[in-house]
Amino acid sequence: MVNFKNVVAAYMAASAAQDAANVPAGNGALRTSSWAIPQNYTESLELARPLPTTGVADCVVDLGAYDFAFSYGTPYVSQYQGAGACAGKVWDKVVLRFEAYIKGVQFDRTLQIFIGGAEALRGISHEPTRNGIFWKIDEDVTWMSPLLKTPQSVVVVLDIDSTYTGIISSHLTLSFYNSKTGKAPASVPDGVIPLSASKTTYGSFNIVDKTTEAVITNVTLPTNAVDASILFHVSNHQSDEFYYTNVPDNLAIPDYGIYGAGPVKEIQIYIDGQLIAVDWPVPVLYTGGFNPLLWRPIVATGSAVLPTYEFAFTPFLFLLADGKQHTVTLNVTTQSPNRLWFVNADIKYKTSSKATAPPSGKILYSNIPALSPKVDAKVGPQQYDMDITTALDLKTTQFTIVTIAGETKVYSLRKNVILNNRVIYRNDTNYLKGYHNLDVSTTLATFPVPNSVLSLIASPESRSTGLAGAADDASALHILGLSSIPVPTLSISKRTQPFDFTYNYVINPSGGYNATTVLSQNWTFVDSVGLASASIVRKGYYAAGWLGVFNGKSAGLAGTNEYVKVFTPPFSCYSREASAYNGTVRSDKTGGSCF
Numbered sequence: 001m002v003n004f005k006n007v008v009a010a011y012m013a014a015s016a017a018q019d020a021a022n023v024p025a026g027n028g029a030l031r032t033s034s035w036a037i038p039q040n041y042t043e044s045l046e047l048a049r050p051l052p053t054t055g056v057a058d059c060v061v062d063l064g065a066y067d068f069a070f071s072y073g074t075p076y077v078s079q080y081q082g083a084g085a086c087a088g089k090v091w092d093k094v095v096l097r098f099e100a101y102i103k104g105v106q107f108d109r110t111l112q113i114f115i116g117g118a119e120a121l122r123g124i125s126h127e128p129t130r131n132g133i134f135w136k137i138d139e140d141v142t143w144m145s146p147l148l149k150t151p152q153s154v155v156v157v158l159d160i161d162s163t164y165t166g167i168i169s170s171h172l173t174l175s176f177y178n179s180k181t182g183k184a185p186a187s188v189p190d191g192v193i194p195l196s197a198s199k200t201t202y203g204s205f206n207i208v209d210k211t212t213e214a215v216i217t218n219v220t221l222p223t224n225a226v227d228a229s230i231l232f233h234v235s236n237h238q239s240d241e242f243y244y245t246n247v248p249d250n251l252a253i254p255d256y257g258i259y260g261a262g263p264v265k266e267i268q269i270y271i272d273g274q275l276i277a278v279d280w281p282v283p284v285l286y287t288g289g290f291n292p293l294l295w296r297p298i299v300a301t302g303s304a305v306l307p308t309y310e311f312a313f314t315p316f317l318f319l320l321a322d323g324k325q326h327t328v329t330l331n332v333t334t335q336s337p338n339r340l341w342f343v344n345a346d347i348k349y350k351t352s353s354k355a356t357a358p359p360s361g362k363i364l365y366s367n368i369p370a371l372s373p374k375v376d377a378k379v380g381p382q383q384y385d386m387d388i389t390t391a392l393d394l395k396t397t398q399f400t401i402v403t404i405a406g407e408t409k410v411y412s413l414r415k416n417v418i419l420n421n422r423v424i425y426r427n428d429t430n431y432l433k434g435y436h437n438l439d440v441s442t443t444l445a446t447f448p449v450p451n452s453v454l455s456l457i458a459s460p461e462s463r464s465t466g467l468a469g470a471a472d473d474a475s476a477l478h479i480l481g482l483s484s485i486p487v488p489t490l491s492i493s494k495r496t497q498p499f500d501f502t503y504n505y506v507i508n509p510s511g512g513y514n515a516t517t518v519l520s521q522n523w524t525f526v527d528s529v530g531l532a533s534a535s536i537v538r539k540g541y542y543a544a545g546w547l548g549v550f551n552g553k554s555a556g557l558a559g560t561n562e563y564v565k566v567f568t569p570p571f572s573c574y575s576r577e578a579s580a581y582n583g584t585v586r587s588d589k590t591g592g593s594c595f
Helices: 004-017 142-148 314-319 451-457 460-469 473-479
Strands: 059-068 076-080 091-102 110-115 118-124 133-140 152-158 168-178 191-195 205-207 214-219 225-238 266-271 274-279 308-312 326-333 339-351 360-367 374-379 386-404 407-426 431-449 489-497 499-507 513-529 535-550 553-568 572-581 584-590
Touching (some): 004 535, 004 553, 091 110, 091 118, 118 225, 152 168, 191 214, 205 326, 225 314, 274 314, 314 360, 314 407, 326 339, 431 473, 460 473
Antiparallel strands (some): 076 152, 091 133, 110 118, 110 152, 191 339, 360 386, 374 386, 386 407, 407 431, 431 499, 499 513, 513 535, 535 553, 553 572, 572 584
């Protein structure tokens, strides 16, 4: 039996032993010399649409350069003093750029950047080659504009232990693009409240066992808030890094990397102990996942910048904008022992001078069923042989009635997740094959309630008991006595994320081993609001290769094909596809259809 994470570690150790480029690692240090990417280093990248900007930045603020070596427990801490000549201006776009280079040997590491305690970026560092690589990330942080109007702390977390000696040299800037119209984009909030562990050091909460949760107290929104959403930042580590390969507790073999608790995970947000929002995370292959050669120089979809999960909070605004202090709890459920999840969140909100009274409202009905996946486990005929399928089809339904700035609305929020997972272990667990297919749809319907019919819902609580049997929104409104109110505004999002994986480990009779991997992952996001056309994002990859150790020396070969297609209505299309083989980009094409 073999733990495939240990296989990668053995490969890395062999690579380090034969890599003369390594130098002793010291503690992380602020760079005193100018920062520049060495000319002979190779770019490592994840395909993504370039951020749309209005020409050259009006101001660029340098947040410092830092070398991350043995940096566990010592994040880079700096200060943002303001936007320079752009201070006091209205910004059309603000872009955070993180760039880094490294050579030698180093594990993939979790990167987190916090500004004023709010998380601006989370990703995974790229694993280097002995000849050196560099990568750049441009992240749209325009939503952080309220924080950037005043000085803020800056914290960059990139924990590196003393195992390997590759040093990540990094540089951080903020670029400001002034508005040509004097108006900020409609999406820019009036305020941001970080739900983080600290503003001066590590901002994430560590969920390290089955009972730990992230609890944030004394949270409140302004009483003139009229709109809000929650950004949930999350990443999975240790025994849950490959959670889609996990099995039921009674079949777990932790010593060989087969962990329990199953493959179904759920993100949860509670307000004062009441569960108000859930979602289901998508698997992301980190840059050392299965076979690090697969991700040189093109890393897996979603790994350079990890997904963030956004929740509409306006239907529940009255829970936090009442002038009182509240408790927000963040959690990821059904974790395995020895798991580690980093979680934190940020609340974005808008205010209005028309809101002369705090929002008021009621949760008329909330049905968020507990996770109860169907599991079919077959074992044998050989010891440790397993074929396990896990299926989840879960629907959530919530109705609220809210009065904000004198306008009353009924909100219907429905979610549906369909998850199908299968893992097959054979040959003393040296062979693994499976899939993890995730489909999530979210529909938020907003029904304006005219003053002429407000009297019909003078006591909505007395009617809400019948909502459990409502087949659709029309039936629910009829139960509430609102069968004739206007057509709603609909916000619909759908994401489909199939993932297939195969791994086979073979011991060579003459000594050493080799392991082959075949991976395929495709993401599709469709978002629409009202009658507007839907925006569509498609991205994914196919990767295959092998690695091994022979007579103490590492070897391997891999190829990857990755694509991204972004359609933005009415006519904008960005399409790019690239392929790499044996660490070299063989093709890189932009243009073409988005469908």
